[in-house]
Amino acid sequence: MKSSETKEQQLAQIGHISELNRVWEEVLPLASKRAFPKGSVIPHNKGAGMYYLESGSVTISYFSSCGRERLALCINPGCLFNEARTLSGYNPEARFLCISDSVLYSFSLDTLESPDFIRTYPHLISNLLRSMGIKMLIHYTFLAGMGTGEPTIHLCRFILNLFRQNNNRTSFPCGMTQQEVANLLGIHRVTLARAIAELKELGVIAQFTRKEVHISNVDLLTHMAS
Secondary structure, rough: OOOOHHHEEEEEEOOOEEOOOOHHHHHHOOOOEEEEOOOOOOOOOOOOEEEEEEEEEEEEEEEEEOOOEEEEEEOOOEEOHHHHHHHHOOOOOEEEEEEEOEEEEOHHHHHHOOOHHHHHHHHHHHHHHHHHHHHHHHHHHHHHOOOOHHHHHHHHHHHHHHHHHHOOOOOOOOOHHHHHHHHHHOOOOOHHHHHHHHHHOOOEEEEEOOOEEEEOOHHHHHHOOO
16 A cells, blocks of 8 residues: 555555535525435436535446346445536436434535636535546446456455555455345355355465455565455
8 A cells, every 4th residue: 555545545446436526515594404314225317416425325236137236335424416417417227325323415406507606616626526537437447357366366456455444454454245245346245255255265364254254464465466
């Protein structure tokens, strides 16, 4: 990990984004506030508008033509989402799921396309473009890695990024269920279980659950992730 990497960049490596759009809080009075309980599916069409997540967590999943779900991102507070659908009008098969009680604000398409809004808040438009670029790179990285390497290698990379995110501690919470990790890595739950068992047998990890990941051999983990 490069010392210049920000917390946001480290989170992005494991499919999480956080605090990318805090500057938008200055225009929250122009948006509509909504609260969603845990387990709610948030509307994500053009008419729903662009969301700003004030609190809670939302996962974004996409579905393939065969119906398989692939977790793409976990949105944390301080981030915008649904901007691509709002601005483009394109609605792929997807699901926005609240994994905790969430409060968000919705900006309408009319607001975002208003010349007056763009002239008054150019720094917000610049911030929006930057965050969209970060999301594009996350998606490109995932797409590039989907067909390369073994599942065990992808799992090692995921664990290594968690290790770095948690200040190089060898024990830390994963924060995701094994099904969510499998969806993020684009593999079946059974395949993930086999990869976890293999890493335990090799002495790389001792535990891998939502509440705790324990790394036994950081050097071997790093080697296998390369």
